[in-house]
Amino acid sequence: MLARRYSAQGILNYYKEQNLMNNQHVILVSRPTGWVTPENFQLVDADMPVPGNNQVLIRNQWLSLDPYMRGRISDAKSYAQGVNPGEVMVGGAVGEVVESNSPDFKPGDIVLAPTGWRLYGTINAKAVTKIDTSKVSPTAYLGILGMPGITAWTGLIDICQPKAGETVVVDAASGAVGGVVGQLAKHAGCRVVGIAGGAKKCQYVVDELGFDACIDHRSSNFAAELAAALPQGIDCLFENVGGEIFEQLLSHMNTFGRIALCGMVSESNRDAHAYRTIRAILVSRLRIQGFIVSDKLDTWPAIRKQLYDLVVADKLKFRESVAVGLGSAPQALVGMLKGENFGKQLVKLV
Ligand SMILES: NC(=O)c1ccc[n+]([C@@H]2O[C@H](COP(=O)([O-])OP(=O)(O)OC[C@H]3O[C@@H](n4cnc5c(N)ncnc54)[C@H](OP(=O)(O)O)[C@@H]3O)[C@@H](O)[C@H]2O)c1
Structure with missing residues (x-):
């Protein structure tokens, strides 16, 4: 200015x-x-x-x-x-x-x-x-045009490769990364279920961002509500939270599902990681790919341009x-x- x-x-x-x-x-x-x-x-x-x-x-x-x-x-x-x-x-x-x-x-x-x-x-x-x-x-x-938005794109589009009709789940769904993941998955024609903390965040995720459903991870009935929201299981999991939520989501993974292991924010303040997830990964033959968005800095300008066009066209909200x-x-x-x-x-x- x-x-x-x-x-x-x-x-x-x-x-x-x-x-x-x-x-x-x-x-x-x-x-x-x-x-x-x-x-x-x-x-x-x-x-x-x-x-x-x-x-x-x-x-x-x-x-x-x-x-x-x-x-x-x-x-x-x-x-x-x-x-x-x-x-x-x-x-x-x-x-x-x-x-x-x-x-x-x-x-x-x-x-x-x-x-x-x-x-x-x-x-x-x-x-x-x-x-x-x-x-x-x-x-x-x-946010949406920066590192978090590019993370969402990389994990969802490049790693999960969602197809129309598949079910995509993302946790920390109202956040900087999760909100973009769910909207991009909707644009890809998927059924999208978010996990977020509290009724207000869940309402925002469904009403404003257009997710099909959102489950409050603080609900005492979380496991049953999650199961009810996933009648077709999960084809693509964009994992932001880790810990107990990740454990529960793993049990809903479909055979040959894909997981973009993006973050484990619930574990970040623990001195020791408490959750063991290897068996479920083996049994369902999942391909999980850990990734760091800065691995491929050369992809950033093109991804940012696509996100920019969606934001300017009001097709992505934040x-x-x-x-x-x-x-x-x-x-x-x-x-x-x-x-x-x-x-x-x-x-x-x-
Ligand atoms: N791999 C990469 O290159 C890369 C790059 C960027 C970000 N990330 C990861 O992506 C994830 C999201 O990042 P962000 O920037 O979008 O943050 P964010 O979602 O805007 O903020 C963090 C959110 O995590 C959720 N959370 C925190 N503790 C939790 C717990 N114990 N159980 C469940 N949810 C919890 C909270 O949402 P609720 O209130 O909804 O629970 C909180 O609002 C993080 O794990 C981050 O490390 C990875």
Whole structure:
């Protein structure tokens, strides 16, 4: 927005005049054991970084909070580099370029970048993506058009390969990934059953997102309600939750069913994984494929374009939960891991 009113140098001057050039970070101060708490993090003042060669300085506007973050602050073996105590918490963000030493970006550009939990950050231009916000909100690039939406596409379309008439089940169904999975499966002509926590989330999933049914995993009658919703069993399971819910879903899998093992959010705050699922996988000859969305970064632009077209055509809907202020990020992360978010969890900074 500022870009329309200010020249490139003017944006930097404007921020200086308005006394907006104050930086803060959220750092990890201790590793959680069991449940993560806000006390594992601290909000600290920080120097204003100066962009180096081919770097840009970004003023973050929105942070993305994602379940993978719990893994990053654990010292358990993982597929990605963890955060050590004393370091700034990692994460994706949307922000405005304030200063650029790259020919590819100019002040005023709205961009997506993994700058982490900070107000201002410098980053190599190669890690920055310019985003088109003329028809969709910038926050969509952290959810449906970002890593979660691309995860949904990859797991459902590439791994599960749903066919019309099949039954697709997804848990954490109202969330950033699950909501997209169910809508894409409906577009593919499938019967879609969601699992979500609470009546409101289930109502949203059916009424707004168009799922055929949704079962509340907190219901005391969960097992019977699940069985009633799955008269034809499950052909494609997009698994986000793990644990006991996954165990129950496995018993409904059809022979030669497919499982996209995407996440196990219910297990993330356990010190030891309690559930053993190998036998069911063997007996039903399932093909389960674990995957990490960043394995195939080259597929992202084409997938994002297809999601973008569906969003602009109003064929994909999404919902967001917004916490306000950098200092609210730790509590919002804890809340999301407990299911307090309703849709994509964001932190608004500006
Ligand atoms: N493999 C990959 O590359 C990849 C990439 C992105 C995300 N993921 C995974 O995808 C899953 C969904 O991520 P997201 O960003 O879309 O998060 P989200 O669904 O927006 O938020 C997390 C949700 O998990 C559910 N949940 C938490 N604890 C639970 C429990 N004990 N039992 C049942 N449900 C529980 C809650 O929903 P309810 O209130 O409905 O229970 C909560 O709202 C996560 O497992 C994440 O790790 C994997």
